[in-house]
Amino acid sequence: MGNESTPISDELRAKRATSFGGAAAAYAEHRPDYPVSAVRWGLSGAVKAPVNVLDLAAGTGKLTTTLVELGLTVTAVEPDEQMLAELRRRLPAITALDGHAERIPLGAASVDAVFVGQAFHWFDTGPALDEISRVLRPGGVLVPLWNYDDLSVPWVSEFGELLGTPTGRTWAAAAAGLPDHPDFAPSEQETFRHKQRRTAESLVRTLGTHSHVLAAPSEKRAAILRTAQEFLASRPETASGEFDRPIIVTAFRARRR
Known part of the structure; x- marks a missing residue:
């Protein structure tokens, strides 16, 4: 499937990975959802049309919601207590369990x-x-997805260069595929265009839910958000009113042998 890159130290990686819980409500409100086209592409990689689906590391349910809207029977698993509580509050009808990808x-x-x-x-x-592999039926499919800013748009590229790159974008950009595993066929990759309606204020709030901001010392975090506000106020595309934040969705899928 490919090789995983490690763009940050293990210590910083662990700090970022556990940084989201305190911002669970903001994460639920300000992170983008996932396009139906990307989810359907993932589902089409299975031998038979999936019915029972696991949303692993489901967070506050951004992807869970799209899966439910497609009529699937969804179980959500999330390790962070605060993120899981927010998911249960927003999606009380689904099964939502405490658990890790490794358990x-x-x-x-x-x-x-x-x-x-x-x-x-x-x-x-x-x-x-x-x-x-253990929980997937043979012929089933693993589908990791990432939402990231469309850097082909000049103001978006400048915004990213100014404020730093999220960890997941680094991983997805470097990966030629998912890591090799004997139980999975070689992975496929596809990209999809997406957008999120934002204002300058709400885009700054979205930025504030990213791990490299959440895990930063308070003074640095404040400086990052202040820089973001100043940049957005200076650009005609974002200075006033609502605008579309252009997003590229990177999707992988790998079928269980």
């Missing part, structure tokens, strides 16, 4: 697809793929 609280061969939104780069990939 999934489901039975063997119990789901037809496993989706991972904006989180696969945080996993200990060897044990995680072992567990994902």
Whole structure:
């Protein structure tokens, strides 16, 4: 499937990976959702049309919502207590469980697809793929997705250069595919265009939910957000009113042998 890159130290990686809980409500409000086209592409990689789906590391349910809207039976698994509480508050009808990618609280061969939104780069990939393989039925599909800014748009590229690159974008950009595992066929990759309606204020709030901002010391975090506000106020595309934040969705899929 390919090789995983490690763009940051293990200590910083661990700090960033556990930084989201305190911002759970803001994450739910300000992070973008996922396009139906990307989810359907992932589902189409399975031998049979999936019915029972796992949203692994589901966070506050951004991807879970799209899966539910497609009529799938969804189980969400999330390790962070505050993120899980927010997911349960927003989606009370679904099964939402405390668990990790490396210890999934489901039975063997119990789901037809496993989706991972904006989180696969945080996993200990060897044990995680072992567990994902265990819960996936043969012919089922693993589908990690990432939402990231479309850097082909000049103001978006300048915004990113000024404020730093999220960890997941670094991983997704460097990966030729998902890590190799004997239980999975070689992965496929596709990209999709997406957008999020924002104002300058709400885009700054979105930035504030990214791990490289959440994990920064308070003074540095404040400086990053202040710089973002000043930049957005200086650009005609973003200075006043609502605008579309252009997004590229990177999707991988790998079928369970």
